[in-house]
Amino acid sequence: EAGVTQFPSHSVIEKGQTVTLRCDPISGHDNLYWYRRVMGKEIKFLLHFVKESKQDESGMPNNRFLAERTGGTYSTLKVQPAELEDSGVYFCASSHARRSSYNSPLHFGNGTRLTVT
């Protein structure tokens, strides 16, 4: 099966611009997660979708970040306007279980490296 795919793999934008990251989960996976790692820090959870609904968005840093998953398939993460501290690697993951559980491993994409200059 095809894995989790993320686009673009790299993005370089100027402060104040807008960037949209896309994630295509594994087909049939209801659960979709966004994570990010900023320079020198640990990987941090951002939010979790179950199909098209936001199950948990407690990790979203501020209202400049907007995640959507219309139709419950692919997801987008928009940063508007981007700031320097948004630079990092953004990972998407998906899992199979209809209701995510402790027992369902997450499958990660290879991430989008975002650089804000």
Added chain:
Amino acid sequence: DAKTTQPNSMESNEEEPVHLPCNHSTISGTDYIHWYRQLPSQGPEYVIHGLTSNVNNRMASLAIAEDRKSSTLILHRATLRDAAVYYCILRDRGGGADGLTFGKGTHLIIQP
């Protein structure tokens, strides 16, 4: 999620077994122990998980202490491809937030 403690780095030789320790002294009865790894320039990759009994799969084995306050990920025969950062993560089956909580992990270096 309960906190885990891992060594910052470990070094091993190719084709030898590797034992990666993890302490989780505050683990609750509903926490599963998960291991993920991250190879350079890739996203994290699931390795194995367990609750109380030792577990084996094609990638590794997981040995869980009887009191569950620690566990060890075992790579039976390390290859250069196993060089990665390994994360030990507790995942609560009792509900609550579902996102994984990554720590700093253990940077495993494999010498040829």
